[in-house]
Amino acid sequence: MTEPRIDRLRSSTAPVSDDDILDLYTVADRSSAWLRVNFISSVDGAATSSGLSGDLGTAADRRVFDLLRRLCDVVIVGAGTVRAEGYGPMRLDEEAVDWRRSHGLTAQPVFAIVSSSLDLDPASPIFTDAPVRPIVVTVDAAPAARRAELADVADVLIAGSNAVDPMSMRRQLAERGLHQMHCEGGPRFFADLIRDNAVDELCLTISSVLEGPGAPRIVSGQAFDARRAFYVAHVLTAEDTLLLRYLRNESPLR
Template sequence: MSDDIIQLHPVAGHPPSALTDAQLLALYAPASRAERHVRANFVSSIDGSATASGLSGALGGPADKRVFDLLRQLSDVVLVGAGTVRSEGYGAMRLAPDAADWRSRNGLPEHPVFAIVSGRLDLDPSSDVFAKAPVRPLVLTVSSAPADKRAAPADKRAALAEVADVVDCGASTVEVGPLLAALEARGLLQVHCEGGPSLLGSLIAADALDALCLTTSPALEGGDGPRIVHAGEPVPLRAMTLDHLLLSGSMLLSQYSRAR
């Protein structure tokens, strides 16, 4: 399957042609790296499912993976919920050598920081996420994080603190304001969220999401798969503006920005 991507909107006055990685990076680049920008990247089937056979990766393709990697390349921090880390089989947040070289040439650290949101500290400190991380990860949690079946809270926190910076972002619920403040205090302004639906829902509820990159997979899931967003309570409509629309085969890749 080809990963060629052409731009449908806006059209630059000449026939569309396949975009290079450099052109895609320019298209997705933030207006200013000095200002906080929170962007999420999700995939959905035509009929609105965020997963197929329980995994989001089953809906993607080469073009989607290409953009996925480039968005990481542009970020300061990759923000992911612990449930998504477990279900999608995340490893260490390590970019390909050419992407790391690009970042170095552009004055950035070779790899973005991996920030995992976990209200229960239900993470394995010995996993590759931590053991093979090129940059010390962050674990964003709550001060009342309960015990799991294997360890008392203090023991679990201490074990994770050996391999990551553990930061409280609320008392009983991870709160978006303190979470983003903790990232900003570390100079991590370009925030790239990869899921899951509950984390995206909390960003939308707090009106903290600046942009959404949505890949529409040319497939019908036809089951009871989840939406890309799950929020505890309804929120007011958040108006968005289409920045661009890309096409790869029958797959659409769009970016919408929050209309403030």
């Protein structure tokens, strides 16, 4: 049997610029639906530190996190993660806005919040201070009164009967011209995306800490039979941080 090739990871002679990073993560065909998921994990697989993913973050992770938002048409986040991580209005800085405009994109990406229960406050700054009208992705079974309240401050998409259907969500967002989808969690929603084979790409930062037992993984929920093959598109390093990009094996980029 042929031995698998193993190579050492070597640093380049010069650090990569923001433009280099943007090029590395750019999807060539922006006209087709593409769903990227972004997470951070400790070395031993924890998705949070002290209950928050942000507490695992490093300066390099934040830099790439911000650059990935430049590239997308819509940022998708589960409502539980919005509450836990203290999300505010989705607003990029002036440099990012200028970059997007110079590349033919809208000034700001759309913020899409996924919630089956609609446990969201219509008076929250997420809605009232948003630079672009947000989207709420929900289900037929969601409370009608709350759906009507949120419809005053956001576009409400119905994607499923009792649980959000990721493929229906993808289709409806793409129909709005929001083809480049960037999902920032949380773990339960990631499980739904995996189950329905809705993930094209995973960007995973490995933070060089050990958190020990008890913390959740980047995916959680009821077990199901799923095995999805991905390959490593690139690996970036920044001191002790690894920044990994995985693409689905049947990806047209390969």
